[in-house]
Amino acid sequence: MQISWSDGRRRSAFTLVELLVVIAIIGVLIALLLPAVQQAREASRRISCSNNLKQLGLAMHNYHGTFQSFPYGQFNDQQLDEATQQPNRATWFVATLPFVEQSTMYDAIKGSMGTTPANEWDETSRKTVLSAFVCPSDPNGGKVGTDGFQGNYLGNAGVEALSQAEAAISATDNTGMNGLFFVKSHINFKDITDGTSNTLMFGEIRQSPQENCTIGNYWNGWGMETMFCAVFSKINTTSMDFVPFGAGADNPWRPTQQLPASAFTAYHLRSAHVGGVMATRADASVSFLPNTLSGQVYKDLLNRGDGSVVPPF
Template sequence: MSKSRSAFTLVELLVVIAIIGVLIALLLPAVQQAREAARRMSCGNNLKQLGIAMHNYHDTYRVFPSGYYQTLGYDVRPYNTSGHQQRYCYARSILPFIEQTALWELLDAGQKLNTPSWQIPGITQVVPGYMCPSDGAGPKLSKEGFGGNYLGFHGDSRYYDQGWNADERMNGMFFALSKVRMADVTDGTSNTMMMGEINLIPEGGVDATVTDRRGMYNMCYTGNATLSANVTPNSLTPDVQEAGRFVNTDYAPAVSAGSGGVYATYARSRHPGGVQVVLVDASVRFVPETIDTYVWKGAATRSNGEVASQW
């Protein structure tokens, strides 16, 4: 009688390894897609909560929060002694409505002492609801505070396209000293975008020199904390930023505005094929990067009368 074999042959072992390798190669894309689907769902939930918070703010104050409280022209308003003091935005205003009342009280107390917005204790506290889980650059922290992925739309143009101090005359939901009411959204709350996404540039931490101000909620000016729909999502067209305050990358391209130039931050995301936005009615949509430019621009304005037939 022949002896029973107690081990695999080398050929059999190689075949098994090859089969396992093929199975892993087939499964990895599916796993990655499942993970991205989960991250995208979490991102959409963040935007949904921000939309609800905006509604609650409006219910309380009968107006949506201002885009930011300092104009690009450094005018002294509404009560501070320097135009540089109030460089904060809607992201701070709605903190009490996203279960961040303690942080809001800390920031508000510092602001009332006429302290510059980027020097108030608490500005480096991370708010998870402002971060897209698909963007590995978050949380974005610098000596000027915490920055997030979600910005409000100021309209379909760039800052200064309409002249000096045009930041107070934009046609979107959030701009300098804006006081937009629900009744002002005559294009329809289900047709008008409120907030969207950007890609973040990682910083070196709170002790490092600031290199990119896009998404910085406590250092708002030159269009770095609001979105322009002048170009469609994930465009290769670079953002236009203040000289020396940005980093140009392939996933968040930027150029300098130069002296007297225009300023703009465009919608981008790490989600394949498009970006997520929350509309004024607090519903969330995924907008493909192939969207028609006219439709995209129209969705960023509150009362221009566009017909959103393709939306």
């Protein structure tokens, strides 16, 4: 330790080695503390995401109480040449707006529903980001694409991919798909014969930074962009999504295969949460689906009437 003299008094000073030791100790403490801070922040974001999905489930229950069924997954299907039917390209998101405290937005677009497609409705409404549909853990959450706001939460279409043939059947008698939302669907509680606690209603996806990736496109649902299925039976799968040509883009977590417009569509549950994804059940409860979830249990959760018992996980 060096000793210095000033005004007749002795004062000590740090040596360079001692200063470096102190800096090193501070660095170690920060390194130990940072993961804990990050985990606390992620826990908070996960709680917020869970609350979003809970409120969305309750909104669907209120919708069902008003109309005696859940809304359609999307109003029509471009594969069936229904472009003249209005509200063309509308999705379940639009029908839900009055039940998530967005009556003003709904009123702004209501006058256009019978005359023009959803992607041409009031631009201010379309480009408004609703935090209730955004997972705060997703770095690309709250994306505004070409048509408007794209969210993180999709409706359960069932186990199989959505195809033209299935859409045609679903539009007439609801037998083509085994989830809750699809083309012109009108599923109600009595259709969920497995029980509402054994059937998923919503799940989350990771949003893309790429403009031409349309997953979660709430304002232009012509390729089933607001619904998910379980073709590959895996949460956070590295298998590719199947999308209509021009409707998708690769990401590090989401490779895609673009197919002709007449082919099927398959979007899968993914999230930025560690170890799994958040999902709403049809009883409006929220669960965390781990990456280790059995493929069969995952399919059972999506199928509203397969008669299978869903075990705890």
